[in-house]
Amino acid sequence: CRPFDARGFAALDKPFLEGVYADPYYRARREALTVVSLTCATGCETCFCHWVGGGPTSPVGSDVLITEIEGGYVLQAVTPRGEELLGATDLADGAEKFPLAEAARKAAWASLVPAPDLKDAAASLRAVFDDAAFWEAETARCLSCGACTYFCPTCYCFNITDEGEPESPCGGKRLRSWDNCMSSRYTREASGHNPRPHKFQRMRNRVSHKFWTYPENWGSFLCSGCGRCIANCPVCLDIRAIVLDAVAAARGRAGA
Numbered sequence: 001c002r003p004f005d006a007r008g009f010a011a012l013d014k015p016f017l018e019g020v021y022a023d024p025y026y027r028a029r030r031e032a033l034t035v036v037s038l039t040c041a042t043g044c045e046t047c048f049c050h051w052v053g054g055g056p057t058s059p060v061g062s063d064v065l066i067t068e069i070e071g072g073y074v075l076q077a078v079t080p081r082g083e084e085l086l087g088a089t090d091l092a093d094g095a096e097k098f099p100l101a102e103a104a105r106k107a108a109w110a111s112l113v114p115a116p117d118l119k120d121a122a123a124s125l126r127a128v129f130d131d132a133a134f135w136e137a138e139t140a141r142c143l144s145c146g147a148c149t150y151f152c153p154t155c156y157c158f159n160i161t162d163e164g165e166p167e168s169p170c171g172g173k174r175l176r177s178w179d180n181c182m183s184s185r186y187t188r189e190a191s192g193h194n195p196r197p198h199k200f201q202r203m204r205n206r207v208s209h210k211f212w213t214y215p216e217n218w219g220s221f222l223c224s225g226c227g228r229c230i231a232n233c234p235v236c237l238d239i240r241a242i243v244l245d246a247v248a249a250a251r252g253r254a255g256a
């Protein structure tokens with residue numbers, strides 16, 4: 001994967017492994033996973049990993065980091081699991097190439113446009129939470145298709161359904177499946193009541209979870225800046241613009 005995907009695993013680990021309700025199913029899959037990341041050679045128009053604490057060469061969440069150099073790739077272990085993986089291969093020792101890999105990683109960082117300061121993001125989103133006009137304007141052209149969540153390496157909303165017939169010889173199953181908080185049905189209750197009937201409320205929830213409430217609980221953004229939600233949105237909604245608009249709106253209020 002890419003470093004922003006690996007950072008996604010690190011973000012999911014917090015609620016699923018470190019929370020009050022550590023999840024044994026997630027743990028089993030996570031412990032069976034070895035993450036090998038290919039660093040990015042340059043930034044791109046939609047990615048913003050360096051805005052949110054990552055970067056094109058971030059090792060967070062990876063067991064092995066691969067860096068492309070002229071004529072090949074350099075593989076470097078990040079964790080004991082990564083060392084074990086590389087130790088089991090018959091790849092040539094590439095230590096003499098490490099300086100070339102380091103130079104390639106520095107060049108990747110040098111290609112980035114400087115990041116804005118998002119330290120006020122959480123407080124700003126809190127400040128504009130009740131501003132329905134702000135959220136309606138930010139969400140107006142959203143189609144509620146959910147692509148932004150399904151492409152996201154840090155989105156983890158899920159649904160639970162009971163399927164099959166428990167009394168039959170085959171038994172029933174309780175299934176957990178990935179779900180999409182941008183869907184109007186996501187929060188609909190059995191009574192028919194929906195606490196987030198409007199799409200602006202769902203967008204507000206998504207952005208606030210990533211840049212306000214998750215950081216409050218876990219100390220980092222629930223966004224690795226991959227930009228896939230931007231690149232794959234059919235109407236070009238940009239989560240970066242929403243967060244920056246919230247910061248500007250909150251500053252405007254504070255100055256008013």
Ligand code: SF4
Pocket residue numbers: 141142143144145146147148149182229232233234235236237
């Ligand atoms: S991908 Fe774009 S249009 Fe689809 S739900 Fe997300 S923001 Fe809305």
Ligand code: SF4
Pocket residue numbers: 148151152153154155210222223224225226227228229230239
């Ligand atoms: S940039 Fe979008 S898709 Fe990527 S982690 Fe952040 S919210 Fe998810």
